Amino acid sequence: MQTKTDVAAGWTPPAGWPAMSRDEVRDLLTGPGQPFEMETVAIDGRETRVWKNAPPSLRAIANMGREHGDRLAIVYEEERVTFDAWFRATAALAHHLRKRGIGKGDRVALAMRNLPEWPVAFFAITSLGAICVPLNAWWSADELAFALSDSGSKALVCDHERWERIAEVRDGLAALETCIVSRAEEESEGTERLEDILGKSNAWIDLNDHDLPEADIAPDDEATIFYTSGTTGAPKGSLGTHRNICTNVLSSTYNLAFAPLRRGEEPPEPTQKTILLVIPLFHVTACSAAMVGYFVSGHTMVFMHHWEPEEAFRVIEREKVNMTGGVPTIAWQLLDHPARCDHDLSSLEMITYGGAPAAPELVRRIEQTFGAAPGSGWGMTETMATVTGHVSEDYLNRPDSCGPPVAVADLKIMSEDGQRELPTGEVGELWARGPMVAKGYWNRPDATEQTFVDGWVRTGDLARLDEEGFCFIVDRAKDMxxxxxxxxxxxxxxxxxxxxxxxxxxxxxxxxxxxxxxxxxxxxxxxxxxxxxxxxxxxxxxxxxxxxxxxxxxxxxxxxxxxxxxxxxxxxxxxxxx
The missing domain is CATH 3.30.300.30 (ANL, C-terminal domain)
Known part of the structure; x- marks a missing residue:
């Protein structure tokens, strides 16, 4: 049944939709022997539903990416890097870091804009069992110094622009021993040039074809520290595991698998896409919900130096981009920029976003203007991104919802004091549970105790759930x-x-x-x-x-x-x- 917001969005369900209920689709997708089969494991002493077929670690995902060979993995302006070249560079950097004494549990910071080196460094660090600490590339020198000091990072991989800021505060970072800088014309005191280790990106294919260094990594070992956005107070480091981030590989594809079955169609065979990834990789939406899964699926990522709508049109047209998005603002700018009609954007199949609520009007306009499927999801740094999601007809039918939880996640709405679960339809604080929920905050036991409760994360979002489990984010509690x-x-x-x-x-x-x-x-x-x-x-x-x-x-x-x-x-x- 259409709601008032559905009518406002200007969408009428096609005849016969939905052909299957969401419960029926879930049972079909998660049945024995199916790609999204689930099992129950103990995480921190709590029985938890997990994807049975999720990769066990980021190291395993790096090896899966290697199998895509000469397919393009990364496009950045005139630079083109195949999966084979990316893996050779990743293995070479991992061996170099090992020689610099980096091992399991050591923190290694990563501070750069979206460059081909970013996924090289990320997988090189995590394949060793070290903890990658992605830093906000927009931060000032003092903000970067805070995170480097707070995390106790032993090594740093950064681009030249970030190094110019960090160099100002380098003397105060006692734990920082190794600094590797990319795209620097000359070596600065106390640093190594990444190009002296790997060469430039177009030469990575000529590196020796080595395996990754040996490392013993379990799914619940620590893998990342992503700092919260810090809109209020100092950022907190969300400590994530390999299982947390690998869960998203299947969570994202699980949401995509719903649409054809709801139409009564068989899901198509997986195909490799070209994706314009414009949100920063230091954010979980780009890293966890997007990039990590792309190395499993063999999708091509296209990076931009910085976001600009008219340049994005040129990139979409030139690279035949199939998917883009990130946050609603990007979608609005693609729709409203006067240069849109000057470019062939017919390759676009899907525009998805998260990170901030979107207006229902945006959902309808994506479908009408581009003929592309709109998609949305909800998550947070503390959940390593994806908890809910929906695309196509389900999103058009509930344009003010961020979707229902994926099959391995649970949601509940709690009273303000956190003592009482509220009935369906009532607004309260959203709590989430599942294998994507982080272990807690790095070196912040008090904050961890307040936010992470018996396997649940208190989100600080005000929300409601409808009778089918769709989540409606009403507001941030502090924004009311x-x-x-x-x-x-x-x-x-x-x-x-x-x-x-x-x-x-x-x-x-x-x-x-x-x-x-x-x-x-x-x-x-x-x-x-x-x-x-x-x-x-x-x-x-x-x-x-x-x-x-x-x-x-x-x-x-x-x-x-x-x-x-x-x-x-x-x-x-x-x-x-x-």
Whole structure:
């Protein structure tokens, strides 16, 4: 049955859809002998459902990637790297790190933009049993120094741009012994040039064809420390295992397998795709939910120096890109940029995103404009990305949902004090459980105790679940505006603003009010060539939502709103506009 939001999204289910219930599809996909078969194992003393066929470690995935041979693995501007060349470079760097004393449990930081060297370094580090610490490439010198010091990283692999920042604080990092810098014209004091170890990317194919160094790695051994986005307070290092990240390899494909079965079709044979990956690899969405699985499937990744819509159009056309996305902002810019019609984008089959809520209007426009399947999912750094997801008709049918949990995950909605599970349909704090949930926070026992409870992670998201288990993220708890005792979920107002034909970016924040506590205010970016006034947008919202939810102020900005690398709007930076 269509809901009000379905009608607003302008989508009518085709005749006969769905041909199977989600429970029927789940039972079919996870049955004995099927690719998504499950089993129960003990993780930290708790019985946990896991994918039976998930790779046991990132080392195993590196060896699987090797099997794709001369297929292109990475495209970056004029550089093209095959899977064979990537593996040779990965093995060579792993042997070099071993000679530098890197072994199981040692932390090795990785700080660079999306370059062909990034997946080389990532798999070289983790194949040794060492812990990779991806650092935010947007961080300042002090922020980079914090994470390097907090993690106790023994070695660092970075690009020249990051090294110029880290060099300022290098003397204060007592644990850091080895620094390997890529794309530096000359060697800096106390560093090695990555090119002196591997050569440039176009020469990796000429490296010796060695196996990875020997290493004993179990699924629940520690593999990564991803730092939280740190929109409030200092970032915390989320400590992930090989099982956590390898779970996503099957979780992502599990979500994709639903769509054809729901239509009553047989799932097609797996085919290798070309994917424009524009979100930073230091974020779990790009690394865990995307890149790691691509080395299993043999997909080609295309990187860009930095995101720019018109350049993205040229790349999509030139490389015949099948999939892209990352965060909703990227999808909006692809839709609304005036140069879109100047390029052949017919190769696009799917546009997916996570990291931030998307407006229902976006879902419909992806299908109508590109003829591509929209896809969305939800996860967080503490879950190594994917927990929920849906694509195609299921997403079009529930455009305000991030999908149901994958078969190995559980969700529940809890009261504010965390003591009571709430009934279906009620809004409360979202808790998640499954083999993707991280072990805890690095060196933060107090924070770990507050967030990780008996195998569940308290997400801090306000959400509800419907009768079929679909999850609806209502807001971040800290983003809720409370006006005179009335709760205003900022995402609800933002979604209405996005429905306005001129609005391409919007955020709602709370402004202090002497009597009411807070009042809602909006910051809006308009599409090129369009016009809207504050009063017009206030009327637009007032016609669709209760009066107390209408923004008392609307400020327009010439640029899209500031975001962290995870795609989340930095709302604390918006208050100065008022």
């Amino acid at each position: 505006v409370i006006r005179g005792g009335e709760n205003i979920h900022s995402s609800e107002v933002e979604n209405v603003l996005y429905e306005h034909p001129a609005v391409t970016d919007a955020a709602v924040i709370g402004l202090p009010h002497r009597q009411l506590g807070e009042e809602p205010a909006a910051v809006v970016h308009l599409a090129a060539g369009t016009h809207a006034t504050e009063g017009e947008l206030q009327t637009w919202v007032g016609e669709r939502l209760a009066h107390f939810k209408v923004p008392v102020r609307v400020v327009f900005t010439d640029t899209t709103l500031p975001r962290n690398a995870n795609g989340k709007i930095l709302k604390k930076e918006l208050t100065s506009l008022f």
